[in-house]
Amino acid sequence: MYLTKLPRDYNEPYYPQTYFKNYNPAPLRVVHLDLKGAPPKMSYLKEILPIISASGGNALLIEYEDMFPYEGLIRNVSAVKAYSRNQINEFLSLCDYYGIEVIPLVQTFGHMEFVLKLQEFQHLRELNDNPQEICPSNSDSLKIISEMLSQVLALHKKIKRIHIGCDEVFNLNVCANCMKLNTNSRDVFLDHIKTISRGIKSTHPKITVLIWDDMLRSWPASYIDSTNLNKYVEPVIWIYGTEIKKLIPLSYWYWYFKHFQNIWIAGAFKGATNEMAILPNVSLHFENQKSWLKFISKHVKPQNTVVGYVLTGWSRYDHFASLCELLPTAIPSLILNLLFISSTFKQQEDVMLSYNEILKCNLKNSFHDIIQLKNTEYCSFPGQELIPLMLKLINYRSEIKILFERLYETNSWMTSFHLKRFYINPIKLKLLFSKNQFYKILKNFSQFSSEIELKLKKYYDKETIEEWFQEHVEFYLNKLEFLRESFEKSLYRNTWQHKKI
Numbered sequence: 433m434y435l436t437k438l439p440r441d442y443n444e445p446y447y448p449q450t451y452f453k454n455y456n457p458a459p460l461r462v463v464h465l466d467l468k469g470a471p472p473k474m475s476y477l478k479e480i481l482p483i484i485s486a487s488g489g490n491a492l493l494i495e496y497e498d499m500f501p502y503e504g505l506i507r508n509v510s511a512v513k514a515y516s517r518n519q520i521n522e523f524l525s526l527c528d529y530y531g532i533e534v535i536p537l538v539q540t541f542g543h544m545e546f547v548l549k550l551q552e553f554q555h556l557r558e559l560n561d562n563p564q565e566i567c568p569s570n571s572d573s574l575k576i577i578s579e580m581l582s583q584v585l586a587l588h589k590k591i592k593r594i595h596i597g598c599d600e601v602f603n604l605n606v607c608a609n610c611m612k613l614n615t616n617s618r619d620v621f622l623d624h625i626k627t628i629s630r631g632i633k634s635t636h637p638k639i640t641v642l643i644w645d646d647m648l649r650s651w652p653a654s655y656i657d658s659t660n661l662n663k664y665v666e667p668v669i670w671i672y673g674t675e676i677k678k679l680i681p682l683s684y685w686y687w688y689f690k691h692f693q694n695i696w697i698a699g700a701f702k703g704a705t706n707e708m709a710i711l712p713n714v715s716l717h718f719e720n721q722k723s724w725l726k727f728i729s730k731h732v733k734p735q736n737t738v739v740g741y742v743l744t745g746w747s748r749y750d751h752f753a754s755l756c757e758l759l760p761t762a763i764p765s766l767i768l769n770l771l772f773i774s775s776t777f778k779q780q781e782d783v784m785l786s787y788n789e790i791l792k793c794n795l796k797n798s799f800h801d802i803i804q805l806k807n808t809e810y811c812s813f814p815g816q817e818l819i820p821l822m823l824k825l826i827n828y829r830s831e832i833k834i835l836f837e838r839l840y841e842t843n844s845w846m847t848s849f850h851l852k853r854f855y856i857n858p859i860k861l862k863l864l865f866s867k868n869q870f871y872k873i874l875k876n877f878s879q880f881s882s883e884i885e886l887k888l889k890k891y892y893d894k895e896t897i898e899e900w901f902q903e904h905v906e907f908y909l910n911k912l913e914f915l916r917e918s919f920e921k922s923l924y925r926n927t928w929q930h931k932k933i
């Protein structure tokens with residue numbers, strides 16, 4: 433999932449003019465909304481539709497996870513804060529208004545933690561102690577999956593495509609039921625996909641079914657052509673780094689192109705560099721799209737069509753992981769990458785012009801400012817105010833790390849030994865704490881924490897703010913609190929017993 437290191441110096445022009453001369457944008461430029469973490473308030477999602485549309489985005493891949501309002505026997509799958517049916521209907525109408533096609537994504541194999549974590553569905557796990565994969569051999573599994581799919585399909589009446597996930601099915605063909613079938617994991621995987629696709633097409637024959645491609649990569653390349661998969665699904669081939677041919681060798685591409693006439697590709701605009709990132713690494717994501725464009729220009733055969741180019745924006749790496757970059761902070765990355773993949777070859781100045789216009793920016797050194805997320809205060813787009821705050825948070829966190837190291841980890845007068853015995857000479861600490869401006873940092877960071885919490889309220893509900901805060905801010909507040917408490921305790925003593933009492 434990680435991007436690789438930047439391959440070149442960013443003082444170079446942002447792309448040489450000859451790189452992508454044969455690039456034609458895919459008919460669908462798709463923005464992935466990963467709602468399994470930090471689902472924004474619906475008001476915010478509505479607010480970003482016009483800028484997505486203006487930047488060339490004409491489809492959304494909505495990964496609802498537990499934010500879909502399931503009903504009946506599976507109502508417990510939905511989070512308490514799930515969107516309502518009315519909210520989704522209104523959003524879909526607005527997408528329609530902006531000419532944005534909606535492709536819902538429902539996980540049906542791996543990454544089903546949001547279902548399988550629940551006690552009532554525990555018996556459907558492939559491995560009892562791992563809530564990630566559903567067992568395809570259990571008939572109840574198919575009942576749950578088809579119930580989820582029919583409820584999602586019923587609410588999305590106009591859709592032409594649905595994505596059924598199927599990435600990272602790490603535990604396959606390992607439970608007693610599956611192994612009884614005496615088959616191999618490839619066939620188990622294929623059978624499950626075909627069953628689900630058949631189920632969807634039995635009621636919605638015109639709907640195209642999409643899957644992530646990564647499970648196919650572990651097979652012998654030529655095997656793909658013997659699977660008949662092209663009759664059931666179209667693959668979304670995802671790579672978030674720059675080494676496309678290294679991750680998927682050309683021999684695989686040969687069979688992908690031979691077997692599937694229509695393919696989809698996916699890069700990332702956020703959520704693929706670090707599980708706990710606060711801000712997206714815009715330059716890495718931009719490099720990722722550049723690599724894709726170069727690859728498409730050179731290798732896609734005339735008989736194949738890249739139907740859609742998905743820009744994924746992961747909110748967390750799986751249901752149990754922490755939150756990574758918040759969507760509002762990734763708008764510059766999203767728009768830059770979207771403009772880039774949506775246009776035939778253009779000069780850097782043209783893309784920058786559109787960027788400045790759409791995000792209402794007045795940037796002097798546009799490209800460098802964008803990739804470093806600098807000077808966003810000269811822009812005006814939904815969520816802009818969070819970026820300077822996140823940059824400030826990153827600075828505070830480094831400052832606190834250094835402070836903690838100086839005042840505790842490498843402080844010869846306040847080690848764990850000293851603290852346990854109150855064997856501290858306060859004079860030494862007073863000097864050190866004052867020299868490092870401890871109380872000033874404590875006051876500023878506490879005020880800043882409250883400010884950031886307040887600002888997030890416009891975009892997120894209480895539960896999301898609490899989670900993000902505890903994962904990314906509280907740890908540093910706790911460090912400061914530990915230092916304060918240790919220091920203040922030490923002030924009350926000026927006589928001591930023998931050391932070893």
Ligand SMILES: [Zn+2]
Nearest residue numbers: 567568607610
């Ligand atoms: Zn099984």
